[in-house]
Amino acid sequence: xxxxxxxxxxxxxxxxxxxxxxxxxxxxxxxxxxxxxxxxxxxxxxxxxxxxxxxxxxxxxxxxxxxxxxxxxxxxxxxxxxxxxxxxxxxxxxxxxxxxxxxxxxxxxxxxxxxxxxxxxxxxxxxxxxxxxxxxxxxxxxxxxxxxxxxxxxxxxxxxxxxxxxxxxxxxxxxxxxxxxxxxxxxxxxxxxxxxxxxxxxxxxxxxxxxxxxxxxxxxxxxxxxxxxxxxxxxxx
Amino acid sequence: xxxxxxxxxxxxxxxxxxxxxxxxxxxxxxxxxxxxxxxxxxxxxxxxxxxxxxxxxxxxxxxxxxxxxxxxxxxxxxxxxxxxxxxxxxxxxxxxxxxxxxxxxxxxxxxxxxxxxxxxxxxxxxxxxxxxxxxxxxxxxxxxxxxxxxxxxxxxxxxxxxxxxxxxxxxxxxxxxxxxxxxxxxxxxxxxxxxxxxxxxxxxxxxxxxxxxxxxxxxxxxxxxxxxxxxxxxxxxxxxxxxxxxxxxxxxxxxxxxxxxxxxxxxxxx
Numbered sequence: 001x002x003x004x005x006x007x008x009x010x011x012x013x014x015x016x017x018x019x020x021x022x023x024x025x026x027x028x029x030x031x032x033x034x035x036x037x038x039x040x041x042x043x044x045x046x047x048x049x050x051x052x053x054x055x056x057x058x059x060x061x062x063x064x065x066x067x068x069x070x071x072x073x074x075x076x077x078x079x080x081x082x083x084x085x086x087x088x089x090x091x092x093x094x095x096x097x098x099x100x101x102x103x104x105x106x107x108x109x110x111x112x113x114x115x116x117x118x119x120x121x122x123x124x125x126x127x128x129x130x131x132x133x134x135x136x137x138x139x140x141x142x143x144x145x146x147x148x149x150x151x152x153x154x155x156x157x158x159x160x161x162x163x164x165x166x167x168x169x170x171x172x173x174x175x176x177x178x179x180x181x182x183x184x185x186x187x188x189x190x191x192x193x194x195x196x197x198x199x200x201x202x203x204x205x206x207x208x209x210x211x212x213x214x215x216x217x218x219x220x221x222x223x224x225x226x227x228x229x230x231x232x233x234x235x236x237x
Numbered sequence: 238x239x240x241x242x243x244x245x246x247x248x249x250x251x252x253x254x255x256x257x258x259x260x261x262x263x264x265x266x267x268x269x270x271x272x273x274x275x276x277x278x279x280x281x282x283x284x285x286x287x288x289x290x291x292x293x294x295x296x297x298x299x300x301x302x303x304x305x306x307x308x309x310x311x312x313x314x315x316x317x318x319x320x321x322x323x324x325x326x327x328x329x330x331x332x333x334x335x336x337x338x339x340x341x342x343x344x345x346x347x348x349x350x351x352x353x354x355x356x357x358x359x360x361x362x363x364x365x366x367x368x369x370x371x372x373x374x375x376x377x378x379x380x381x382x383x384x385x386x387x388x389x390x391x392x393x394x395x396x397x398x399x400x401x402x403x404x405x406x407x408x409x410x411x412x413x414x415x416x417x418x419x420x421x422x423x424x425x426x427x428x429x430x431x432x433x434x435x436x437x438x439x440x441x442x443x444x445x446x447x448x449x450x451x452x453x454x455x456x457x458x459x460x461x462x463x464x465x466x467x468x469x470x471x472x473x474x475x476x477x478x479x480x481x482x483x484x485x486x487x488x489x490x491x492x493x494x495x496x497x498x499x500x501x502x503x504x505x506x507x
Binding site: 094127136163 | 285367370372381
């Protein structure tokens with residue numbers, strides 16, 4: 001009972017799954033990456049659970065991480081829509097955007113005001129507008145970005161570094177769904193052409209299994225607390 | 238009047254195909270290949286400025302070409318023959334010089350970035366975020382006026398028997414009086430086409446709901462989902478493709494109305 005109070009993860013409806021996975025994907029990828037996925041579940045109330053995935057990528061034979069992909073597919077039908085959010089917890093390496101940060105901010109400001117006064121309506125009726133749209137798209141590509149793509153039974157998260165040269169990336173993926181749902185997870189990284197994924201199924205643990213792995217979970221917390229520190233050092237190089 | 242003769246019809250068709258082709262290709266690169274090229278661009282960061290440089294050069298020079306085409310056909314009422322290709326390319330090259338100067342750093346730094354990424358990584362950042370900002374300002378603010386102005390000079394120069402590289406600049410100097418007319422026409426055409434494209438988009442049903450069935454993207458098939466997503470987003474652009482060629486014809490027509498006397502007086506073309 002005391003334990004339940006301390007850790008929502010062990011609340012009555014929250015026993016889902018917990019998997020610690022470390023993989024060398026050299027056989028499946030063009031470049032070798034070490035992908036480390038940790039998943040754990042938490043009861044959020046109102047009949048919904050959250051599944052939190054920590055996705056860490058370290059390149060092996062490439063000099064940077066130039067792409068990371070994770071897709072979570074529901075293994076069984078559900079009345080709930082899939083909902084989730086993917087974000088970057090930490091990235092280490094050369095962040096070029098910080099060198100010219102003022103211009104990046106200025107660009108954002110101009111794009112914001114252009115949208116606000118409906119310059120977006122111009123679209124491609126004229127080739128110079130098409131050129132500026134293309135420039136804008138490519139400019140956005142030069143920035144680090146995380147894309148969340150929502151489908152009926154899956155949610156994709158695609159991360160790319162833009163012009164930044166990172167040697168380590170930690171994404172956090174929070175999903176909300178009904179308790180007890182199976183998920184199939186596809187992960188991939190540093191694939192040049194097509195992201196060839198690795199299938200990984202999150203098993204559903206029993207309460208006993210979950211409790212017996214509690215010490216492992218504490219160790220995981222101890223490790224990850226280093227990255228979950230203050231927000232200020234999120235972009236520490 | 239424009240649609241009366243066969244040559245004009247051919248011209249319209251040609252114009253339409255050119256604009257449609259350029260727009261379709263750029264749209265594909267812009268949208269369909271986004272997820273594909275992001276990985277490649279992130280892998281070799283020098284490729285990003287190269288792509289920016291090349292796409293800007295092609296689109297903006299294409300703009301000059303289309304303006305010069307309509308000016309020659311509608312204002313000067315002369316056709317394009319094969320013998321004019323050489324002077325046309327020469328004039329187009331000279332008129333495109335400001336564009337070439339603007340995209341040159343992208344191409345050079347991009348090439349350096351592909352060959353020696355570690356050496357060029359910081360110059361790439363400066364070109365990408367600062368120089369391209371200037372390029373963007375040129376595209377949005379200066380080019381809409383520069384393009385028709387220089388295209389008028391191109392259209393005049395292709396007929397010069399001894400057409401030299403400096404012909405375009407010479408003609409531009411002589412056409413200084415027409416700058417005000419160019420500005421007025423550009424603004425008028427912008428307002429008309431903007432209103433028209435907005436009206437079409439708001440009233441016509443989306444093509445993706447009527448003509449081409451779009452399958453629900455299966456989440457496992459990354460490729461197919463991205464393609465259908467891309468198609469889905471490209472479709473509304475086809476309405477702009479209707480406006481696209483019309484814009485050039487409208488420009489030449491309005492400009493002709495405004496500046497008919499000046500052009501006839503100066504050059505005796507009409």
